[in-house]
Amino acid sequence: MKRWLELPFRLLLMVAGFIFVFNLPALLGIGETLTFNLEPFWNSVKGNLQELTRIDDTSYISLFDEQNFTESYRYTMTIFCYSLLTVMGTGMLAAMLVQLMPKKISRVLKQGINFFEGVPDLMVIFLIQFFVIVLYRETGLKFLQLYGVFGAKPYVVPVVTVSFLPAMLLSQFLIKVLEEEVVKDYIQYSRAKGLSPLRILIIHMLRNIFPLFIMQLRTSIWIILSNIFLIEFMFNLPGFTKVLQLVTLRGGGFLGLVICLLLFILPLLVMEFLSLIAIKTVNRKESASI
Amino acid sequence: MRSNRKTAIGSAILLLLLIASLLYPLYGPADYDKKVMIINEAGKVIGSAPFPPSSEHIFGTDRNGQDMLLLLLYGAKFTLITAIVVAFLRVIIGGLVGVFISLWAPWLKKYVNDFFTVFRFVPSTFLGIILMLPVMFHEERQISTVVVYQILMVVLIGIPSVIVFTEELTEELLNKSFITTSLLMGASKFHIIKRHLLPFFRSYGILFTVQQLLTTLQITMHLGIFGFFLGGPTEGGIVGFDEPPKSASLSNEWAGLIGQNLYDFIRAPWTISTTIVLFFLVIQVVNMIKKELEEKMAGLPQLTRMPKLVQTSTRTVGNPGPDQFIFVNEKKSLGS
DSSP states (O other), rough: OEEEEEEEHHHHHHHHHHHHHHHHHHHHHESSSEEOOHHHHHHHHHHHHHHHHHHHOOOOHHHHHHHHHHHHHHHHHHHHHHHHHHHHHHHHHHHHHHHHSSSHHHHHHHHHHHHGOOOOHHHHHEEEHHHHHHHHHHHHOOOOOOOOOOOOOHHHHHHHHHHHHHHHHHHHHHHHHHHHHHHHHHHHHHHTTTTOOHHHHIIIIIIHHHHHHHHHHHHHHHHHHHHHHHEEEEEEEEHHHHHHHHHHHHHHHHHHHHHHHHHHHHHHHHHHHHHHHHHHHHHHHHHHHO | OOHHHHHHHHHHHHHHHHHHHHHHHSSOTTTOOOOOOEEOOTEEEEEEOOOOOOSSTOOOBOOTTHHHHHHHHHHHHHHHHHHHHHHHHHHHHHHHHOOOHHHHOOGGGGHHHHHTTHHSOOOHHHHHHHHHHHSSSSSOHOOOOOOOHHHHHHHHHHHHHOOOOOHHHHHHHTTTHHHHHHHTTTHHHHHHHIIIIIHHHHHHHHHHHHHHHHHHHHHHHHHTTTTOOOOBBOOOOSSSSSSSSOOOOOSSSSHHHHHTTTTGGGTTTTHHHHHHHHHHHHHHHHHHHHHHHHHHHHHHHOOOOOOTTTTOOOOOOOOGGGGOOOOOOHHOOOOO
């Protein structure tokens, strides 16, 4: 295929995949048995395409206004940013601790972190919820807000709940990467020269695994976003999930849905771009070294 | 030969649970020991459901007065069978497509990946909700159709990742020298699949299935939270103070049990926690199997998550153990 055709074609494919998946329920008719009905499917695809091209139609705006759109988006993104920072900080710190501690302690730490690999996220959510409720019942302390009722906007509990498992996964990944890095020649060399372990770790190793870190961050962001979606529903938080739900269930139109989804996964898109750059750097480095 | 002890124990546990659940109609009461109120001799009501765990109801009862333990036992089969069926279908369909693409149409790979971009960006729970919308509301429908539809949708959500994994694995294997040699000597692609790839796929297929089992359990749980139950909702639902009554899961499978008791968590935490703990145990068992399988795979070409990355430099030049030495004269005597 010609070079200049390639990119538009692939973009078209992405859009086609998107529209196909969202119209799949129309393709499968549910009656006595499952039937393929192409006609409704085709009609609904056509309808969606028409809607996508009519940018000037702004009927969905009123629906957005009703849910104070910007306010809820800001809230969700604030939770997201705090969670991401927490995940990065905790993950890094845990990995560094495991790397620096004596063998015995680090083995225990590693086992603890590996344990959380198999813990379902719902269990973590319920445990934290239970903890907050019990704390309130026993001590009457109400500084940890849980639910988003009566205009309340809790931050602490959602951020902790959202970022707990991703932080564990990130640190697990970093521990593995650091273990692979530590046997490399330049580390042996700098250790032989007498540099302190902390200095080697911070100045040399962390800098070298940075591209890998960026690439893993994409997974972390993905989990954080899914968790936010879940938690905002469960705790009834006044976040962007409300808008998404409204648009899906009450029919805010296909264009409205697309805009909402794009806004929701915006961090993921940014991250994708960053990790593309990271991959390029890694590959260049690899081709430079023997 | 490494043993399969953990896999055997894990599978036995799951099988036992499944059999106990399948045989439930033979030993369990059909109404799950339903008891809404406790009345003392004087005819006074001294308690009403949900009852906390006691010696009579080990796991407590839900708001309908149904015994949680019996409900869980009854529902286990639906959860397990769905998860297993979905995982198998995902691996078989995704695997076939992946192998076909990487052997016969490598140029198609990036376009297929583009087509499935939406799965890489939209959270799968949200996709599941969109796809399940048509069967969410209670209408008169054939239950089998609803279930088939739901299973198809959950299968679809997992297929793109299986395709990508299979493609990576096949490409890595195709680069092995024994396969390139075989190709150079004129082997057909079917021969390559039958002789060289199939032995690998057999072991990797099991690993993929176990991994997909985990993700399936996860997504059914999430869908249950949002009220999208496998098998659809019932008309009656959970009685209580909400009007109209909250719809309940028809099949009593575990994710549905979590979803239908979601708002009882504060008043009756045991309705949720027992289910979650059992879910956790099942996932731990599956995870145990997965870990052992992964360890066994360590000898085979590793499937790296990031194929384009720096190779790990592990230098393990082991010395042969003392039992591996054979003196020359002994060797001669062995030979003669």
